[in-house]
Amino acid sequence: MARQRIALASLKGGCGKTTLAINLAAGLARSDDVGLVDADPQGTLSHWVDWSGDAALPRVIAGGDDPLQALSQAARRHGRVVVDCPPSLDMGVTGRILEKVDLVLIPVLPSPLDLWAGAGTVEAVERARRRNPALRAWLVLNQVEPASALSRAMSEALASLEIPTLPCMVRRRAAFRLAAVEGVSVFQLGARGREAAREIDRIIEEALQT
Ligand SMILES: Nc1ncnc2c1ncn2[C@@H]1O[C@H](COP(=O)(O)OP(=O)(O)OP(=O)(O)O)[C@@H](O)[C@H]1O
Ligand SMILES: [Mg+2]
Incomplete structure (x- = not known):
């Protein structure tokens, strides 16, 4: 696997950036040398791991x-780097990070209102591509209610954006909260985290192993 820098970013707060950053990094760390960068001044990720x-x-x-x-320090030391971005309104920090990564995953909650609230993220990706034309971007549906199909309004809203949506999605699962409470990733939860871990593996297969 070539070197790869991956950002989890969205202007919208609370959509799952930190949760997906830590679980993806833990999933990748089973077979790769991974560094995790906490770019959020709230420091949530650092607290979790500390x-x-x-x-x-x-x-x-x-x-x-x-x-x-x-x-840049992490990229010098590790083959793969995962960056947890802040939910900043001006997108200043996130915008500069997007100029330096290969791939950005944008978690979105399955409601059109949340999607529109994060629409500025799409603009930030387009701006970053002026300096970083190779930047790949995916929307990742997160906290999807088990057993519910996406609403038609949501599917239409997603289709209207310039950034494609990953075929796999992440459901709302107690395992993700439990992992946070226990300060681990879903891969360390054994049987309790199996379904959640499978979803993280699907993201790795669909977005990161290409
Ligand atoms: N798939 C999921 N299932 C259940 N709970 C989830 C899931 N994803 C995230 N959460 C919970 O939702 C809350 C927000 O998630 P998280 O902190 O990862 O979002 P964030 O985008 O990093 O937030 P911020 O913008 O404040 O940095 C947390 O309590 C987290 O445990
Ligand atoms: Mg966060």
Whole structure:
């Protein structure tokens, strides 16, 4: 696998950036050398990993005042880098990160209102592509209610955006919250995390192994 830098980004808060960043990084770390960059001044990711002390979780490089510097440091040390971006309104930090990564995954909650609230993220990707034309981007549906189909309004809203949606989606599952509470990833939850881990593996297959 060539070197790869992956950002989890959205202007919309609470859509699952940190949850997917840590679980994807943990999934990739089973077979790769992975660094995890916490570019969010809230430091959620750093707290998660600090308090778990779990050796199976990738190393977190805290972005502090200079997340771009943390990203380049991580890229020098690790074959794969996952960056958890902040939900910043001006997209300043996120925009600069998008100029430096190969791929961005944008978690979206399955409601058109949430999708429109995050529409600025799509513009940020387009702006970043002026300097980083190779930037690949996917929307990832997160917290989809089990057993419910996407509403027609949601499917139409997704189809109207310039960025494609990954075929796989992530359901709302207790395992994702439980992993956060225990300071681990869903891969360390054994049988309790099996379905959630399978969803993370699908994202890795569909978006990251190409
Ligand atoms: N698939 C899921 N199933 C159940 N709970 C989830 C799922 N994804 C995220 N959550 C929960 O939703 C909340 C928000 O998720 P998270 O913190 O990952 O979002 P975020 O985009 O990083 O937020 P912020 O913008 O504040 O950084 C958390 O409580 C998390 O545990
Ligand atoms: Mg977060």
